[in-house]
Amino acid sequence: MLVEVERGLGRPVAVFDLDSTLFDVSPRTQNILREFLALPQIRKDFAAEVEFLRNLVILPQDWGLRQGVERSGLKSTEIFYRALREYWRKNFFSSDFMHFDRPYDGAIEYVQALAAKNIEIFYLTGRDEENMKAGTLRVLAHWGFPLLSAHTHLMMKPIKGSVDDAEFKEIELRKLVQKHLAATATSTEAPSIWFFENEPIIIRRIVDAGLPIKVVWIDTTHSGRAAPPTGLPIIQIDGWQF
Ligand SMILES: [Mg+2]
Numbered sequence: 001m002l003v004e005v006e007r008g009l010g011r012p013v014a015v016f017d018l019d020s021t022l023f024d025v026s027p028r029t030q031n032i033l034r035e036f037l038a039l040p041q042i043r044k045d046f047a048a049e050v051e052f053l054r055n056l057v058i059l060p061q062d063w064g065l066r067q068g069v070e071r072s073g074l075k076s077t078e079i080f081y082r083a084l085r086e087y088w089r090k091n092f093f094s095s096d097f098m099h100f101d102r103p104y105d106g107a108i109e110y111v112q113a114l115a116a117k118n119i120e121i122f123y124l125t126g127r128d129e130e131n132m133k134a135g136t137l138r139v140l141a142h143w144g145f146p147l148l149s150a151h152t153h154l155m156m157k158p159i160k161g162s163v164d165d166a167e168f169k170e171i172e173l174r175k176l177v178q179k180h181l182a183a184t185a186t187s188t189e190a191p192s193i194w195f196f197e198n199e200p201i202i203i204r205r206i207v208d209a210g211l212p213i214k215v216v217w218i219d220t221t222h223s224g225r226a227a228p229p230t231g232l233p234i235i236q237i238d239g240w241q242f
Helices: 002-006 026-038 040-045 047-053 066-072 078-092 107-116 129-143 165-183 200-208
Strands: 013-016 120-128 152-157 193-197 214-219 234-236
Touching: 013 107, 013 165, 026 040, 026 047, 026 078, 040 047, 047 066, 107 120, 120 129, 120 165, 129 152, 165 193, 165 200, 193 200, 200 214
Parallel strands: 013 120, 013 193, 120 152, 193 214, 214 234
Antiparallel strands: none
């Protein structure tokens, strides 16, 4: 796949989603759960639930928190579930726990190899700047993802909830296509823009938009709000391969 990304005129572009595409975010959820269960008020009010969930392992295939909690078989009250959900949501969509995320095997090397071949790198994420930019920059730098060059870019939503993830990504990819087409206006070849994404509902939106973008489905975990795409190149959870 690396070889194919190199083809085409102009500077090829590779666009990467972050959560569940380059990063396994299950350790983020695991540590948020751990801290929640250690809160003095929670330990006091929900001792049985704390004991029940103490050894729950959030798996890389889990999407968010719900699947793990359901797997545990816990039966509790709406008050408990709401407290857990709110704590998870507040912390998952912040800069505070994302240092627990782990890049999938081969992901760092994959992006580094493309950058080394002068391919323009974009990170296109539904994370918002206000709450998540500081942590995102820290974690990308920590793991050695290419970031500090004129040919690497981080694209985030300015404000949380300002726009739906799929719509945000379509808008940004559309702009990217326009820019790329302008840069290669004299060419008859389609621009070489690759988009790596795990979420089927986002992929469907981009495919339906008919943009001249080659989409690669990262088959890790997803919301289940749309069926898995068919007929696209796939990278699977066991690692990014060359
Ligand atoms: Mg994602």
